[in-house]
Amino acid sequence: MIDCQASITDMGAALRRRDCSARELLQAHIARIERLDGPVNAIVVRRFEAALDEADAADARLARGEGGVLEGIPVTIKEAINVTGLPTTVGDPAYSGFVSAHDAPSVRRLRAAGAIVIGKTNVPPEMADWQAANPIYGRTNNPWDLSRTCGGSSGGGAAVAAGFSALDLGSDIGGSVRVPAAFCGVYGLRGSETLIPRSGQYPIPPTPNWGAVLGAQGPIARTAEDIETALQVMKGPDVGEDVAWRLELPPPRCASLRGARIAVLQPPAWAPVHEDLQQAQERVIRALVAAGAHVAVAQPEGFGDWREHMRLYLRLLHYMMSPRWTPEARALRVAELRRADDEFADAQVDGLTCTGAQLFLWHLERERVRAAWRAFFGDWDAMLCPAFHTPAFEHLAFDGPALGAAATHQRVTVAGHDLPYLRGIYFPHVSTLAGQPALACPAGVSPQGLPLAVQLIGPYLEDLTLTALAGALAREIGGATRPPGFA
Numbered sequence: 001m002i003d004c005q006a007s008i009t010d011m012g013a014a015l016r017r018r019d020c021s022a023r024e025l026l027q028a029h030i031a032r033i034e035r036l037d038g039p040v041n042a043i044v045v046r047r048f049e050a051a052l053d054e055a056d057a058a059d060a061r062l063a064r065g066e067g068g069v070l071e072g073i074p075v076t077i078k079e080a081i082n083v084t085g086l087p088t089t090v091g092d093p094a095y096s097g098f099v100s101a102h103d104a105p106s107v108r109r110l111r112a113a114g115a116i117v118i119g120k121t122n123v124p125p126e127m128a129d130w131q132a133a134n135p136i137y138g139r140t141n142n143p144w145d146l147s148r149t150c151g152g153s154s155g156g157g158a159a160v161a162a163g164f165s166a167l168d169l170g171s172d173i174g175g176s177v178r179v180p181a182a183f184c185g186v187y188g189l190r191g192s193e194t195l196i197p198r199s200g201q202y203p204i205p206p207t208p209n210w211g212a213v214l215g216a217q218g219p220i221a222r223t224a225e226d227i228e229t230a231l232q233v234m235k236g237p238d239v240g241e242d243v244a245w246r247l248e249l250p251p252p253r254c255a256s257l258r259g260a261r262i263a264v265l266q267p268p269a270w271a272p273v274h275e276d277l278q279q280a281q282e283r284v285i286r287a288l289v290a291a292g293a294h295v296a297v298a299q300p301e302g303f304g305d306w307r308e309h310m311r312l313y314l315r316l317l318h319y320m321m322s323p324r325w326t327p328e329a330r331a332l333r334v335a336e337l338r339r340a341d342d343e344f345a346d347a348q349v350d351g352l353t354c355t356g357a358q359l360f361l362w363h364l365e366r367e368r369v370r371a372a373w374r375a376f377f378g379d380w381d382a383m384l385c386p387a388f389h390t391p392a393f394e395h396l397a398f399d400g401p402a403l404g405a406a407a408t409h410q411r412v413t414v415a416g417h418d419l420p421y422l423r424g425i426y427f428p429h430v431s432t433l434a435g436q437p438a439l440a441c442p443a444g445v446s447p448q449g450l451p452l453a454v455q456l457i458g459p460y461l462e463d464l465t466l467t468a469l470a471g472a473l474a475r476e477i478g479g480a481t482r483p484p485g486f487a
Contacts, residue, residue: 002020005486021055023055029074029164039146044079044119068113074115075167076159081120082201082203083120085099087120088201089134091122091124091127092125102205103206104197110234121156121170124153142184143184144450144483148394149392154180156169157180158184160186160220161222161480163482166222167230171218172190173320174429178455179388182391182440182451183392183453186220186222187220187227187439187480188218192437196231197234198212198215198238208241213363224468228464231464253468254469257473262293263297267427272416276450281443290476291476303372317429319362320351342422373434374460381458381459382457385430385455389414389426444478
């Protein structure tokens with residue numbers, strides 16, 4: 001019997017032993033999607049017929065003893081990342097007629113390794129929310145609780161958790177890989193910022209933009225080992241540099257948890273954490289200590305209460321998220337932010353109204369932040385903190401994109417504190433500003449039956465240290481678990 005929730009490693013071994021064919025494995029996934037995806041709505045773009053033809057070609061290669069490390073493995077791609085012959089709308093009706101004539105570089109590398117793209121997973125409009133709902137495809141629900149968000153902006157956590165896909169490729173600028181992984185009980189890596197090509201998103205050709213910062217692509221999967229496999233396939237320079245540049249990742253710093261140096265981030269008072277996540281992190285810390293890790297509270301020097309760090313991030317984020325906005329849309333957003341009850345609204349306004357000189361100076365500030373992280377990881381191997389400040393929350397409805405007026409004024413309650421909705425970006429932003437790799441890891445299930453998670457942040461371009469630590473941690477506390485009804 002084919003287990004659609006097996007690891008990529010186990011699926012690949014079964015294919016090479018000829019326990020099943022690539023066609024049979026794909027057919028099992030298609031049948032599962034057709035049977036179970038209706039109420040979840042995870043696979044919003046499907047290419048089953050073309051995928052079956054590719055599975056037959058994979059079987060021919062396997063029969064000859066050939067094929068890549070992902071040969072015959074069914075995968076999905078975030079809707080905003082380009083795949084030849086499939087739409088890329090970023091959830092915006094203005095792009096509803098666009099069909100890509102090319103693969104993004106990361107997609108091309110997955111396919112070259114033998115992966116079979118069975119479809120695309122959902123996004124919020126313009127990839128700007130921790131939910132996956134838009135006017136084109138509707139809403140994706142969390143397989144653990146259909147009344148709750150699956151996370152965003154990469155909605156593929158639901159597909160991986162439900163066993164519809166062995167791997168989903170997402171992108172992350174504000175937690176868009178890590179949050180869906182955390183909300184759905186699987187693993188999600190925001191890779192080091194330049195480790196995986198970032199081009200090939202939106203309805204545009206795969207042309208790198210070296211002025212773009214903060215964003216990164218990364219995989220969502222059911223084991224840390226599968227994350228590493230996908231990472232090794234997709235890593236490397238972007239278009240243009242790949243004629244000469246080569247990238248070789250350093251080996252993990254830690255072969256096991258024994259002796260690993262794990263810093264624990266003490267969140268500032270203005271970034272409270274849900275009680276269930278606090279307890280999950282405490283269990284993880286106890287497991288780390290019991291396994292011989294050195295664990296203590298620490299953070300990079302000079303970051304203080306993280307307010308200035310957050311402001312710099314928000315300035316750059318809003319600059320990066322708004323280049324396509326019309327002057328009228330920009331002015332409306334600025335007016336809403338100036339009315340917002342949020343101490344960080346001024347930083348968002350800065351990003352929408354900055355001069356070239358200001359942007360240049362912010363990049364210099366960012367380099368000082370990157371230097372502080374480099375010094376920090378001279379003493380520590382990884383940092384532990386939450387991936388988000390709550391477990392998966394109940395669906396929220398916004399009138400327009402979530403970074404618009406409605407989300408600006410939306411309030412949430414976290415650990416008894418009344419906060420702006422966008423305060424949820426705190427834990428994702430910790431690693432994102434400097435481009436550090438960060439991996440969301442399952443950490444049990446809450447009394448309410450929702451997945452809990454922690455986040456490991458690591459040294460730049462030492463992503464394998466995170467996957468090694470996460471794999472070792474899973475052997476102590478367990479890894480991904482299957483949603484009830486999807487086992």
